[in-house]
Amino acid sequence: MFSLGNFSAYSFYGAGWTVGRLVERLAAAGYRGAGLADLGGFYGAVEFSQACDRAGLRMVLGCRMRVRDFVPGWLQLTVRSAAGYAAVCRLVSGANGGELEWEALEEMQATAAGEVWISCPIRVEHVYGGRIGNWPRWRSCWEDLLGRGWDNLWLELCWHNEEEQLLQRRAFSELRRRGWTRWVVIGGARHDGSAGGAELLELLQSMGTLTRIGQAHPDKLPEGDYGLVERKFLDARFGRVPEVLESTREFAEACRFDFSYGKMYLPNPL
Numbered sequence: 001m002f003s004l005g006n007f008s009a010y011s012f013y014g015a016g017w018t019v020g021r022l023v024e025r026l027a028a029a030g031y032r033g034a035g036l037a038d039l040g041g042f043y044g045a046v047e048f049s050q051a052c053d054r055a056g057l058r059m060v061l062g063c064r065m066r067v068r069d070f071v072p073g074w075l076q077l078t079v080r081s082a083a084g085y086a087a088v089c090r091l092v093s094g095a096n097g098g099e100l101e102w103e104a105l106e107e108m109q110a111t112a113a114g115e116v117w118i119s120c121p122i123r124v125e126h127v128y129g130g131r132i133g134n135w136p137r138w139r140s141c142w143e144d145l146l147g148r149g150w151d152n153l154w155l156e157l158c159w160h161n162e163e164e165q166l167l168q169r170r171a172f173s174e175l176r177r178r179g180w181t182r183w184v185v186i187g188g189a190r191h192d193g194s195a196g197g198a199e200l201l202e203l204l205q206s207m208g209t210l211t212r213i214g215q216a217h218p219d220k221l222p223e224g225d226y227g228l229v230e231r232k233f234l235d236a237r238f239g240r241v242p243e244v245l246e247s248t249r250e251f252a253e254a255c256r257f258d259f260s261y262g263k264m265y266l267p268n269p270l
Contacts, residue, residue, distance in 0.1 A: 001231050001245070002252040004035030004060055005076055005119075005158065005186035010043035013208030014221075016191035016200035019044040023051040025192045030231045033058035033252055035187065037076050040065065040098045042089065049259045060255045061085070062117075063092065066099045071141040073125035075105075076156065076186070077116055079257045084115030109150060117251060119154040119184055120145060122168045134167055142171075154251060157244065158186035161224030172241075185238060185248045193227030201226060 003026050007015035017025070019036065026034045034057045036048045041063055052059040062078035079085040091100065091108050108116070120142065124134040145153065157172065159165040172183075191197030201221075202213055209217040229237075238244045 001031055001234065002033035002035060002058070002060060002248065003029070003031045003187035003189070003229070003231075003234075004033075004078075004184065004248070004252060005037040005062065005064075005156070006035055006189045006228075008036060008038055008044050008048070011038040011040075011190075013204045014039060014190060016197045016204060019047045020051050021192060022189075023048065023055050023057060025228055027055040027057055029228065031057065033060055035060040035062065035078075035252070037062035037064050037078065039063070039074065040095075041092045042085075046259060053258075058252070059258055060252050061257060063088065065092065065095065067105070068099055068101055071125065071137050072121045072123050074121070075100075076119045076121070078119065078251075078255060079116055080255045081115045081257050084112055085257055087112035088116060106148075109148075109152075113150065113152050116152060117154055117184075117255070118150060118152055119156045119186070121156045121158065121186075122171045123164055124167070134163070135170055138167065138171065139174075154182045154184045155180065156184055156186045157238075158188040159224075160188070160226050161222055163222070164224070181243070181247060182251075183244045183247050184251045185234065185244060187229055187234075188226075189228040190221075190226040191228070193230075197227060198225075 006022055008019045008022055009015055009017065010019070022036070023034050034052050036044065038044060042061065045061055048061065049059055060078060062076050064074040064076050066074050077088045077091070079088055087108050091104055094104055122138065124138050155171070155175065157168055159168055191201045205220045206213045206215070209219050211217045235245070
């Protein structure tokens, strides 16, 4: 089983553990593969690769990028090959203030769609409204995304609170009836699951927003559990839908990218 799409301290103020601690905890929890997808780029990629190699874990590398006028907030781009890594690096470098334009995504799709997985979270970012109306907002966004005809598109299952769980259950029920099969279980952990890890994440969130601990702020994470999900709980959560676990395995197994060390690479001549 793989734990995918986790955050590290490179997601500024957004996670309470280092890359090394993330990999260490995933190995101890019995996962055979580790995923990292920080917000805005591949900042900890080399460190993550080396830590996975030491721990004997398969590396699955991605990043989350904000997209203009996108209700879920971001898309996750997971690289499958060196060509995919290069394509996403170019995309990240051209992002305006860390936010992607749809035209840039379409350009990447035209040249490297087979080298990158794109996964969409089933969530509604707080700036687009509260609980009431979340389902129609997300569904409208999903229909627009589906209309782009991308055949490397996946839907993420990952929740941290009751509101996200309700939304994802409704989306899963409806889209499963419509024949959607590309589901991927995302760990999305931001700390090691301990009480101390949760307290550190709360402290970092307050530092990043210049607020007191416990004080509400629109840029803070909604209340919920952002700790590491143990493998046995993940298996139990999706045990009644084994096709979801199987599609997650297929998603991860298709990602074969890793860094090569000890060999010099020069830029291609123009």
